[in-house]
Amino acid sequence: MADDRHPSAENSQPTTDNALPPRASAAATPYTGPDPTRIKTMFGSIAARYDRANTVLSGPVHHLWRRTAVRWSGVEPGDAVLDCATGTGDLAIAFKKSVGPNGRVVGTDFTPEMIDLARIKARDITFEVADVTALPFDDDSFDIASISFGIRNVGDPAKGIAEMARVVRPGGRVIVLEFGQPSNRLASALYDSYRRHFLPRLGGAVTGERGAYEYLESSAAKFPCGDEFVAMMNRAASFTSIDVKPLTFGIAYLYRGVVS
Numbered sequence: 001m002a003d004d005r006h007p008s009a010e011n012s013q014p015t016t017d018n019a020l021p022p023r024a025s026a027a028a029t030p031y032t033g034p035d036p037t038r039i040k041t042m043f044g045s046i047a048a049r050y051d052r053a054n055t056v057l058s059g060p061v062h063h064l065w066r067r068t069a070v071r072w073s074g075v076e077p078g079d080a081v082l083d084c085a086t087g088t089g090d091l092a093i094a095f096k097k098s099v100g101p102n103g104r105v106v107g108t109d110f111t112p113e114m115i116d117l118a119r120i121k122a123r124d125i126t127f128e129v130a131d132v133t134a135l136p137f138d139d140d141s142f143d144i145a146s147i148s149f150g151i152r153n154v155g156d157p158a159k160g161i162a163e164m165a166r167v168v169r170p171g172g173r174v175i176v177l178e179f180g181q182p183s184n185r186l187a188s189a190l191y192d193s194y195r196r197h198f199l200p201r202l203g204g205a206v207t208g209e210r211g212a213y214e215y216l217e218s219s220a221a222k223f224p225c226g227d228e229f230v231a232m233m234n235r236a237a238s239f240t241s242i243d244v245k246p247l248t249f250g251i252a253y254l255y256r257g258v259v260s
């Protein structure tokens with residue numbers, strides 16, 4: 001098992017912090033991402049109420065997950081970090097606290113309305129409008145590239161992973177935080193019920209865009225997690241190791257790929 005702050009570069013096999021769930025329905029169906037134009041329009045229309053909706057829907061939990069992602073990334077003071085699909089910038093802001101004044105954090109997203117809000121929240125971070133599938137950065141420019149709750153929304157997620165790996169130096173890390181599906185039966189039943197019945201209503205009530213939260217519900221239910229997502233990462237780019245960490249019964253997952 002890789003050390004939490006210093007991911008092993010020697011492991012060639014995917015490893016887990018906890019047992020991975022047996023995957024259910026999505027196993028046989030290759031994943032195809034959503035239409036990027038539709039996604040950009042959708043996030044443009046909910047941008048102003050996005051943060052409030054996150055707070056109502058998950059309380060402090062989404063911040064705890066992002067903090068775990070930062071800790072688990074092995075980030076060091078002075079590092080250069082790229083946060084892709086940064087939205088309103090919460091993960092980029094969490095990374096900035098760890099890299100300190102000598103470090104550099106860049107946040108990118110292809111929805112300008114989200115980037116405008118991120119810029120207001122953190123003036124010490126550079127935010128740029130950019131598509132994760134065509135990053136405007138040289139090879140090996142960053143120590144870490146991250147994406148939280150973004151990869152599920154990318155039209156070609158494998159291309160997104162490949163681009164993130166390209167801009168990270170060898171030995172650096174690609175960090176992905178994304179929804180999964182709990183393996184435990186009771187947790188799965190409770191979470192499914194919340195996701196189906198409450199999430200679209202609550203999200204719709206807060207943002208006035210119920211369709212966006214119906215999309216969140218259905219995309220989170222089918223997005224590949226655990227071993228399936230590791231397989232996607234391995235197909236997309238060359239990693240010397242990929243570690244997996246289920247969070248909160250597998251409602252979310254963290255993936256850490258060490259770039260070879």
Ligand SMILES: C[S@@+](CC[C@H](N)C(=O)[O-])C[C@H]1O[C@@H](n2cnc3c(N)ncnc32)[C@H](O)[C@@H]1O
Binds near residue numbers: 085088150
């Ligand atoms: C659910 S939000 C996540 C935002 C933020 N990372 C967070 O943790 O709250 C998904 C974000 O992915 C962005 N996105 C989707 N596809 C993208 C792409 N191809 N390139 C860049 N950003 C993308 C959307 O614009 C949106 O801001």
